[in-house]
Amino acid sequence: MSLALKQTAASPVPGKKSGEIDPAAIRKDFPVLDRKFGGKPIVYLDNPATTQKPRAVIEAITRFYETTNANVHRGAYRLAEEATAAYEGAREKVRAFLNAATVEEIIFTRGTTESLNLVAYAWGRANVKSGDEILLTEMEHHSNLVPWQILAKEKGAALKHIPLDPDGVLDLAVAGKLISDRTRLVSVTQVSNVLGTINPVKDIARLAHDAGALICVDGAQSAPHMAVDVRDLDCDFFALSGHKMCAPTGIGALYVRKSVLEKMPPFHGGGDMIRQVFLDHATWNDLPWKFEAGTPDIAGAIGLGAAIDYLRGIGLDRIREHEKTLTAYALRKLGEIPGITLYGPPDPSRRGGVVSFNVDGVHAHDLATIVDRECAVAIRAGHHCAQPLMERLKVAATARAGFYVYNMEADVDRLAEGILKAKEIFKT
Numbered sequence: 001m002s003l004a005l006k007q008t009a010a011s012p013v014p015g016k017k018s019g020e021i022d023p024a025a026i027r028k029d030f031p032v033l034d035r036k037f038g039g040k041p042i043v044y045l046d047n048p049a050t051t052q053k054p055r056a057v058i059e060a061i062t063r064f065y066e067t068t069n070a071n072v073h074r075g076a077y078r079l080a081e082e083a084t085a086a087y088e089g090a091r092e093k094v095r096a097f098l099n100a101a102t103v104e105e106i107i108f109t110r111g112t113t114e115s116l117n118l119v120a121y122a123w124g125r126a127n128v129k130s131g132d133e134i135l136l137t138e139m140e141h142h143s144n145l146v147p148w149q150i151l152a153k154e155k156g157a158a159l160k161h162i163p164l165d166p167d168g169v170l171d172l173a174v175a176g177k178l179i180s181d182r183t184r185l186v187s188v189t190q191v192s193n194v195l196g197t198i199n200p201v202k203d204i205a206r207l208a209h210d211a212g213a214l215i216c217v218d219g220a221q222s223a224p225h226m227a228v229d230v231r232d233l234d235c236d237f238f239a240l241s242g243h244k245m246c247a248p249t250g251i252g253a254l255y256v257r258k259s260v261l262e263k264m265p266p267f268h269g270g271g272d273m274i275r276q277v278f279l280d281h282a283t284w285n286d287l288p289w290k291f292e293a294g295t296p297d298i299a300g301a302i303g304l305g306a307a308i309d310y311l312r313g314i315g316l317d318r319i320r321e322h323e324k325t326l327t328a329y330a331l332r333k334l335g336e337i338p339g340i341t342l343y344g345p346p347d348p349s350r351r352g353g354v355v356s357f358n359v360d361g362v363h364a365h366d367l368a369t370i371v372d373r374e375c376a377v378a379i380r381a382g383h384h385c386a387q388p389l390m391e392r393l394k395v396a397a398t399a400r401a402g403f404y405v406y407n408m409e410a411d412v413d414r415l416a417e418g419i420l421k422a423k424e425i426f427k428t
C-alpha cells in the first residue's frame with residue numbers, strides 16, 4: 001500500500017479533513033506518471049478509458065510469473081496448487097469487493113464487454129423470447145447496447161430506452177411506465193462514461209423486480225470509483241473491467257446472483273467448464289467454473305486482486321469523496337471558460353468523476369491534441385462508444401476528462417490552461 005493516506009492522527013494537514021487522500025503522494029505509486037512530455041510531467045485524465053497501474057499491481061504480476069506460474073485447477077504438483085490458490089484467492093477478493101454472498105457468483109471475464117455479452121448470450125438466449133422486452137437507457141455504452149440488439153433481433157424481442165432529462169439524468173417516472181410484464185431485463189450503467197451521471201440503480205432494481213424482470217448493472221465506471229454492494233443494490237448481474245481500476249487489461253468480472261446463475265446454460269464450451277465429456281455430450285462443472293472455459297488470464301486475475309487490495313487500502317469512500325471534490329472544482333474552473341459547454345448534471349454529488357465538454361469553434365479532437373502538445377494533458381475526444389447519446393446531445397463528439405486517485409486540482413488547472421491555449425490558436 002502506498003504512503004498516500006494522510007496519517008490523520010500523527011500528521012494532521014491544515015485545511016484538510018482527516019482521512020482525505022493525498023494525490024501527490026499517490027502519484028508516486030504509479031511509475032508511468034513520472035513520464036514527462038516537453039519537460040512537463042504528464043497529467044493523465046483519460047481514466048474512464050483506462051487507468052494507470054500502481055507498482056503493487058505490476059509487482060504482483062511479475063512475482064506470479066517469476067515464482068508461481070503454472071496452469072490452474074489441473075496440476076497435482078505444488079506449483080500448480082499455489083497458482084490455483086492465488087487465482088481463487090483473487091476471486092475471493094472480487095467477491096469481498098462487491099460484497100457478493102459467495103465466490104460461486106463471481107465469474108472472471110475479459111472485462112465489462114465480455115461480461116455483458118455473457119449475460120446476453122447465456123442468460124438471454126435461454127430466457128428472452130419473441131414479444132419480450134429489454135429496457136436500456138439512452139446513455140449506455142455500446143457494450144450495453146449492441147449485445148442486446150443482437151439478442152433482440154435473434155429472438156424477435158423489443159428494445160426500449162429510458163430517456164434523459166436536459167441535465168442528463170434518467171427520467172424514472174418514464175422508466176416506471178416503460179417497465180411492464182413483458183420486460184425480461186433492465187440493463188443500465190451505474191455511472192455514465194460521458195455525462196458522469198450516477199444512476200439510482202437500487203430504485204431501478206426495485207422497479208424491475210416488481211415487474212418480474214431482472215436487472216443487469218454495467219459497473220465499468222462505478223466499481224473503480226465508489227463502494228459497490230451488489231446485495232444492497234439488489235442487482236442480478238454486475239459487470240466490471242479490471243483495467244479501469246488499476247488492474248491489467250484483459251481481465252474483468254461478472255457477478256451473477258446464485259439463484260439466476262444456477263439456471264443458466266454455459267457461455268463458452270471447452271476445457272475446465274466440464275465435469276465429464278463423452279463423444280456426443282458433456283456435463284458441466286460446478287459454479288463458477290462452468291462459465292470459465294479454457295485457461296483463464298491467471299496473472300490478470302492476480303493483478304486484479306492486487307488492484308483491489310490497493311484500492312481498498314486507500315478506501316473506496318475516500319476515493320469517491322476525492323473525486324467529488326475534484327469534479328466540483330473542475331465544473332467551476334472549466335465553467336469559467338467562455339464558450340465552453342459542460343455536459344451532465346451540474347450537481348457534483350450526482351455524478352462520478354467524469355467531465356465531458358465542448359468549446360465553441362474548436363473541434364473536440366483538436367482540443368485533445370492541443371492540450372496534449374501544449375500542456376502534456378491526456379484527455380479523450382470522440383463519441384466515447386456512446387453514439388446514441390451523442391445523437392441525443394446533438395453533437396458529433398465531446399472532449400472528456402476523467403479523474404482518479406492520482407489526480408489533483410493542479411491537473412484541472414493545467415487542463416484549463418490547455419483549453420485557453422486552444423482557444424487562442426483557433427482565435428475563438
Ligand SMILES: Cc1ncc(COP(=O)(O)O)c(C=O)c1O
Binds near residue numbers: 048141143218
Ligand atoms: C460505461 C462503460 N461500459 C462498458 C465499457 C466497456 O468496457 P471494456 O472495454 O473494458 O469491456 C466501458 C468502457 O469504456 C464503459 O465506460
